Amino acid sequence: MVTKSFNLTTEPWIKVIETKSNQTKTVSMIDLFENAHLYSRLAGEMRSQDLSLMRLLLAVLHTVYSRVNAIDQQYSWVSVDSKNLLLNDSTEQVTPDIDDLLDTWQGIYDQGSFTKSVSQYLKANASYFDFFGNRPFYQVTETEYDSFVPKKKSVATGTGTVAIKQINRQISESANTPDIFAPKSGMAKNNVDxxxxxxxxxxxxxFTGVTDKTKVETDEKFSTSAGWVYRLNPVFAKGNSLFETLMLNLNLADDRNLAPQKPVWEYETISQYIEERKKQLPPTNLAFLYTLWARLIHIEWGENNNPIIFSAGLPTFDSENVFLEPMTVWRKDSKASKGGSDVFKPAVKGIRSLGIAMWRNFGQYINVDKADDNNQPGIVSWLQLLKNDNLIDRQKLLHLESVALISDGNATSQSPVMESCDDMEINADILFDSDEVDYWPERIEEEVDVAQKVGKDFWSFAANIATIRNLDSRDFAGKVSSAFYDQLNNPFKLWLASLSKQDDPDEKIDEWRNILKRIVINSTQQLLMSSSPRDISGIIVDGKNDTRKLLNIFTAKNQLMGKVNKDLNIQKG
Known part of the structure; x- marks a missing residue:
């Protein structure tokens, strides 16, 4: 039922898991911040939904703790009103004291819970968080919507709507293409509390796609873009509680995030926010970035209080070198440069890279060669700062998690087809090793490369078996190779998490290579368990120098083990 008020600060709407009971609970924003240490994590319908909510919660924390410290006292460099909102004259750039911000972070972290300032901020500004208020949360009024879109797209025309089943990213069904395997069917797809x-x-x-037909009016034409987080390869730190997760991702002292924090709800008017977006300039503060709108949304309430959602595309900025964004993996664009400088773009995860686990891209998450800090995600640089300044335990097991919503790759829709979740754990002293002799990140990257070589060897072996069996070698080898890497994922992650500075690197690497070889042997035996007479007798194939040779399961296996032993530097005998 539609009510006159649904205030997100006091009404339960965020799903969390209670640590003590291990049960799901629905809480308000104030409840969450006051009891974050009692919850293990967010627990919404999708992990990517949890990521979106976490960024919203971080925007609140960045806003509050950029203005007051760990004992709720205002910093000397800011001027705020009674609601802890920045005064107009304080929007001029004043460089905050990074040491003070780090002291704030440490004070909150050591205390183990957020201070009263967060709840006080939400209570004082509750009108910004009312879903049905005069300024409805994450929406605009009908008058505002009509003022930004062409007249032929106004609310009265009934055009430019999106159904709940499209906003629900578990379904993402358009009016033209039914989703047969959706978790809901029929009319229930549009039912939601x-x-x-x-x-x-x-x-x-x-995480919106690009199917919207309505755009806000601007002087210059623009292409409707997908949601900002949809254009990333997201990575973040996970803690032992929701409080610790939020703290580990609260990079207060990032020198790229020192501009005044300004989330979307703090703009005096929606017009001011839209005018800012029309400039298509990269954000200068995380509160703005974490509350970035991809669409201008207006909700009308029809018969039986069913929501009718109007949506219009907003101008956005290019993703090149937006290093303010801490939650993404970057890739260097070898074909582009700006003013002679390298250009980096988010390394978006697609369907083709879906089966590649995080550990196989270890070098994307840590600056192994120490050449350029832009090679690693900003959140990893933040964790490195915390470790180097002794704000977290040097032997703390850091948990990096990746959550990505995978698009269909279609430029005209970019509809989600799958959600990908992965993680890896590693000791802080190992990830941020400063040893010049036995530099662990480099040794780990070498072992990743070795595992990839062995993976290629096993792919070739599987292709040979397919050739013997007269099967499509690429298709068969691809499926077998994928299963092989599935066998590698958990053992490598466990080995990675077990590393410590007290270990002898050579011994630990020998330990992993022995595990790797056992997996190769076991996977080979599983593949050959159902061998046929043809597999044993083999076939004649072309060899080197115009020769012919016998290829059967025994010669293929010998060839594989010879390559593996070479890759693992294992001597004969």
Whole structure:
């Protein structure tokens, strides 16, 4: 039922898991911040939805703790009003004291819970978080919507709407293409309660595709873009509680995030926010970035209080070198440069890279060669700063998690087809090793390369078996290779998490290579268990120098083990 008020600060709408009971609980924003240490994690409908909500919660924390410290006292460099909102004259650039910000972070972290300032900020500014208020949360009024879109697209025309089943990213069904395997069927696809609608709306702003036909009017034409987080390869730190997770991702003292924090709700008017977006300039503060709208949304309430959602595309900025964004892996664009400088773009995860685990791209998550800090995600640089300044235990096991919503790759829709979740754990002293002799990140990257070589050897072996069996070698080898890497993933992650500075690197590497060889042998035996007479007798194939040779399961296996022993530097005998 539509009510006159649904205030996100006091009404339960965020799903969390309670640590003590291990049960799901729905809480308000104030409840979450006051009891974050009692919850293990967010627990919405999708992990990518949880990521969207976490960024919203971080925007609140960045806003509050950029203005007050760990004992709720205002910093000397800011001027705020009674609601802890920046005064107009304080928007001029004043460089914050990084040491003070780090002291704030440490004070909150050591205390183990957030201070009263967060709840006080939400209570004082509750009107910004009312889903049905005069300024509805993450929406605009009908008058505002009509003022930004062409007249032929106004609310009265009934055009430019998106259904709940499209905003629900578990379904993402358009009016033209039914989703047969959706978790809901028929009319139920458009049924949703109010708390769930709020969660989907927040996620939609981060992960919308490009099917919208309506755009806000601008002087210059622009292409409707996908949601910002949809254009990333997201990575973040996970803690032992929701409080620790939020703290580990609260990079207060990032020198790229020292501009005044300004989330979307703190703009005096929606017009001011839209004018800022029309400039298409990269954000200068994380509160703005974490609350970035991909669409201008207006909700009308029809018969039986069903929401009718109007959506219009907003101008956005290019993703090149937006290093303010800490939660993404970057890739260097070898074909582009700006003013002679390298250009980096988010390394977006696609369907083709879906089966590649995080550890296989270890070098994307840590600056192994120490050449350029831009080679690693900003969140990893932040964790490195915390470790180097002794703000977290040097032997702390850091948990990096990746959550990506994979698009269909179609430029005209970019509809989600799958959600990918992965993680890896590693000791802080190992990840941020400073040893010049036995530099662990470099040794780990070498072992990743060795495992990839062995993986290629096993692919070739599988292709040979397919040739013997008269099968499509690429298709067969691809499926077998994927299963082989699935066998590698968990053992490598366990080995990675077991590393410590007290270990002898050579011994630990020998330990992993022995595990790797056992997996190769076991995988080979599994593949050959159902051998046929043809597999044993083999076939004659072309060899080197115009010769012919016998290829059967025994020669193929010998060839594989010879390559593996060479890759693992194992001597004969």
């Amino acid at each position: 109010l708390p769930e609608l709020v969660r989907w709306l927040i996620m939609y702003q981060s």
